[in-house]
Amino acid sequence: MFIPRWQVEWQSIDHNQSQISITPASTGMNPVIHQGTGKTLPYRYYAIPVFILLLLGLADTGYLIYSHYRNYTDISFSSFCALTKAINCDTVSQSPWSILLGLPLAIWGLFSYLLYLIIFLAASRRTKGSESLWHLLFLLGLLYSIASIYLGYVSATKVKAYCLLCLASYGISFSLCYYAWIIRRRFCADSFWRGVKQGTNYLLNSWTLTGSILCLVATLFFLKANLPRYWEYTLPPxxxxxxxxxxxxxxxxxxxxxxxxxxxxxxxxxxxxxxxxxxxxxxxxxxxxxxxxxxxxxxxxxxxxxxxxxxxxxxxxxxxxxxxxxxxxxxxxxxxxxxxxxxxxxxxxxxxxxxxxxxxxxxxxxxxxxxxxxxxxxxxxxxxxxxxxxxxxxxxxxxxxxxxxxxxxxxxxxxxxxx
Missing domain, CATH: 3.40.30.10 (Glutaredoxin)
Structure with a gap:
């Protein structure tokens, strides 16, 4: 559970004892905990960077989708990050590894960030039990990080070129995982797997959250079925x-x-x-x-x-x-x-x-x-x-x-x- 909206202060008496005083937060802000010289900042100081990271991730994958499309449809297109043979976003976009399960990899990235954003917004409402969603967000961040490591391996060994925007996306995934880990450690009292179970129950019992995720999944399937396969072409006989x-x-x-x-x-x-x-x-x-x-x-x-x-x-x-x-x-x-x-x-x-x-x-x-x-x-x-x-x-x-x-x-x- 989230720490109540109290301000907790530790005052050192001597080397052998401490005095704890608990007082209501007069400003209505999230809790600040002082223990010796350590401090835990209010919740918003952790949540705002996560929101910014998600916006950056959406912008990053949005441009990658645009770049992928232009690479296959415009004979003169060259992205701004096509710098050398080794650092070349176009080479990565043009490789067969840029397609996953019938869709450009960048589209999967966009929907992954949207899924994270939906759950993040629900967790940030701070209603009863919503803090358990951070366990799910940490799990998602961990999966995104593992996927980033694998895609980095593919770039190094198969494509033999790196995309700067892809590397930025990997960094965003690692950062989301880190922030989710910090937030669940500092603001959630439950153990990880118990928190995952409670977060799953919260998700399934929230019609708004479940409906939003189902709409996202339905949109993804619609795109998969209807998006023109512009990356495939056949030559006239x-x-x-x-x-x-x-x-x-x-x-x-x-x-x-x-x-x-x-x-x-x-x-x-x-x-x-x-x-x-x-x-x-x-x-x-x-x-x-x-x-x-x-x-x-x-x-x-x-x-x-x-x-x-x-x-x-x-x-x-x-x-x-x-x-x-x-x-x-x-x-x-x-x-x-x-x-x-x-x-x-x-x-x-x-x-x-x-x-x-x-x-x-x-x-x-x-x-x-x-x-x-x-x-x-x-x-x-x-x-x-x-x-x-x-x-x-x-x-x-x-x-x-x-x-x-x-x-x-x-x-x-x-x-x-x-x-």
Whole structure:
């Protein structure tokens, strides 16, 4: 239970005894306890920081939802915290680990903070028995902290990049757990598990609190059922949308053989922006079939194949994926393989030639052999050398009329295509 609204003062008499005086708080404030030199501040000094933390958490996850959406729907978007390869919110948003159970992870974070806020507001009413809700809030904070540790592990080992706003959210979760622990220790008399039981009973017996939580859960299920899956996309079948072939140098092209604009793309199958831009260009080709000739060049940012540009481990496996695509091009199936490789790169699973072969009518053996073939490797290295001569240091990159554009293409070129 909460300590009554009394002011308790300890006055030292000598080294062997103390005198306790209990007097009503004249100001109507929450209790202040003095014991020797230690002090317990009034309840509001602990509750207000919790409320501020929740507001920060809601703002943080709100921006992460916005950033996640823009990353998948806007080809030119870059968040303010995309600073380096290691500190990059966009890299985290673009990874398959940003989706959990069919919803962006940031949405789960937003609803987690809303759940905490609902219970916090009920606990702050300070009605009979409401203090036991702090045991539930401590339990929630503990669960959020464990989830934060796991997500930090995923960022370090799977995504290999950190999001500053995600790190801020982890800090908020740890702080909520700490404040709930402090409040239940200083203002609640019950043991933890007894407090959890009483808090659960209070929650179930409060129609307002239970109804609010049920509305929150219903909203979450509604979003899960109705939110467009903007993070998933499919490429239009190349055989049905435009002509295709090989250039004199052996590079695959798609679109118009004598198009108004010829675009040379230098791409990496493990590059999210490459997937997004390729989807955009393929749609442009489908909508304007007589204007664009898109010529593909491989430029994997894989240290095994491109060590001068990428001296440290990065996008491991992208080079072998490019070799498989080169083999598919020799069999007249480049664009089908190209699309499937981009699709595989979206998932969390490791690269698997057996699964890839089943989806593209190749055997696992021939794809595995292609990824080791020395002549195919030389074809890939030729593409990489050509890109290096052009000064390309990242993907996606585009060469139009001899000019290199890294990351995206200028608006005037896109406007010319869409006229």
């Amino acid at each position: 190349p055989s049905k949308t435009a002509a295709q072939g090989l250039t004199a140098e052996g590079n695959p092209w798609i679109g118009a053989e004598d198009g108004e604009i010829t675009i040379h793309e230098y791409m990496d199958y493990l590059c999210f922006q490459c997937r997004k831009m390729h989807l955009f260009l393929r749609r442009l080709i489908a909508e304007h079939p007589g204007k664009i000739k898109l010529i593909h060049h491989h430029y994997p940012m894989d240290h095994e194949f491109n060590p001068i540009v990428v001296p440290e481990p990065f996008h491991a496996g992208a080079g072998k994926m490019a070799m498989i695509a080169i083999y598919a091009a020799s069999k007249g199936k480049f664009w089908e393989m190209n699309d499937e490789l981009y699709t595989i790169a979206q998932g969390k699973e490791s690269f698997d030639t057996r699964t890839l072969g089943e989806k593209t009518d190749f055997t696992a053996g021939e794809l595995a052999a292609a990824s080791q073939h020395p002549q195919i490797r030389e074809v890939l290295l030729y593409d990489i050398r050509q890109g290096m001569k052009l000064g390309i240091t990242g993907t996606p990159s585009y060469v139009i009329d001899g000019k290199v554009y890294e990351g995206s293409m200028p608006g005037e070129i896109l406007q010319k295509i869409m006229k």
